[in-house]
Amino acid sequence: MSDASLSLAGAEVSFTEAPAAARRSGARVSDYFALLKPRVMSLVVFSGFAGLYAAPGDIHPFLAAVAVLCIAVGAGAAGAINMWYERDIDAVMERTRGRPLPRGRIAPQEALAFGVILSLLSVMLMGIAINWAAAALLGLANAFYVFVYTIWLKRRTPQNIVIGGAAGAFPPMIGWAAVTGGVELQSIALFALIFIWTPPHFWALALYRRIDYTKARVPMLPVVAGAAATKRQILLYSLVLAPLGLVPAFLGTAGVVYGLVAAVMGLCFVLLALRVQREEGDKAAKQLFGFSILYLFVLFGLIIVDRAPGLLTEAAPVLAAVSWIVG
Ligand code: HEM
Numbered sequence: 001m002s003d004a005s006l007s008l009a010g011a012e013v014s015f016t017e018a019p020a021a022a023r024r025s026g027a028r029v030s031d032y033f034a035l036l037k038p039r040v041m042s043l044v045v046f047s048g049f050a051g052l053y054a055a056p057g058d059i060h061p062f063l064a065a066v067a068v069l070c071i072a073v074g075a076g077a078a079g080a081i082n083m084w085y086e087r088d089i090d091a092v093m094e095r096t097r098g099r100p101l102p103r104g105r106i107a108p109q110e111a112l113a114f115g116v117i118l119s120l121l122s123v124m125l126m127g128i129a130i131n132w133a134a135a136a137l138l139g140l141a142n143a144f145y146v147f148v149y150t151i152w153l154k155r156r157t158p159q160n161i162v163i164g165g166a167a168g169a170f171p172p173m174i175g176w177a178a179v180t181g182g183v184e185l186q187s188i189a190l191f192a193l194i195f196i197w198t199p200p201h202f203w204a205l206a207l208y209r210r211i212d213y214t215k216a217r218v219p220m221l222p223v224v225a226g227a228a229a230t231k232r233q234i235l236l237y238s239l240v241l242a243p244l245g246l247v248p249a250f251l252g253t254a255g256v257v258y259g260l261v262a263a264v265m266g267l268c269f270v271l272l273a274l275r276v277q278r279e280e281g282d283k284a285a286k287q288l289f290g291f292s293i294l295y296l297f298v299l300f301g302l303i304i305v306d307r308a309p310g311l312l313t314e315a316a317p318v319l320a321a322v323s324w325i326v327g
């Protein structure tokens, strides 16, 4: 067993590498599943499906399911490679030290092989079964997350997620391309929505997890520029996001119900960002992080529902949640 320790901002941080034997044995299906970052993947799959569902044209339901599976596996595989590359910082951060690699449940080379093989399989399957435009976009998103965000930017600049966040904005565009075979203004608008949503989504979390990032020496904005500057940036992006959320309604990707809900939720987003700016503690930042996730789920949910009017009644719980938050 090897112990490692490092001194950061006056604090002694130590972590322990798991024994090699533990790294080789005992990996369960659940450990491999955890490598796919399943909770983040849920929203990736949802937004990818919304892009597919909203696109003009027909796709056989079986092929639609294959396309969504490819998006899910491709995104999860990128997450596995990200966890392989970041196993050193994941071992230091409280939020991530329970992951399979720092816990020694899976050997690093196995995680890497798992991620690379699934990445290649998802892109190949998308190309062969669906079309090569969707496959190219999936490969690009995967490479962007691994090479641009994880390897190049994350440890170098506080703008890491502004640029690298493009990776997570691809899924609706991939879903759209699975149906149409191309990229159009409407799918670019869905991409832009997630792209601008990502910085407030992540900086809200980074605000209340900044000790973790300081320990791990990751130059996230709250660590490098401080809380006040981060809060100003969050507000700025929220002010751009609120009107951007309306664009799918203007472009006809979604209807009036979507437009109204997007307006209300955009306003709530800005109000919460203002609260983050006013408050000293972490409570408002935690609320904004949670709300950011609800925001995307609801908007992309309504893009789906607007295409299938019969589903509107099934969206009642979501609308109830929105009115609860507004109230
Ligand atoms: C570079 C861009 C992004 C960064 C840096 C980022 C960062 C994070 C982090 C650190 C977490 C906590 C994860 C955990 O410990 O489970 C998180 C949670 C989450 N993210 Fe993001 N995120 C980004 C983009 C996205 C995108 C594009 C989506 C989906 C469209 C997304 C969906 C989610 C969801 C659903 C959660 C909640 C998971 C949970 O329940 O903990 N994120 N994000």
Ligand SMILES: CC(C)=CCC/C(C)=C/CC/C(C)=C/COP(=O)(O)OP(=O)(O)O
Residues within 6 Å of the ligand: 040, 044, 071, 074, 075, 076, 078, 082, 086, 096, 138, 141, 142, 145, 154, 165, 167, 168, 170, 171
């Ligand atoms: C192929 C495809 C569609 C890819 C999309 C991948 C995707 C959802 C990227 C979003 C970026 C993300 C979740 C970053 C997590 O940050 P982090 O890696 O810094 O988080 P961590 O600290 O939890 O590891």
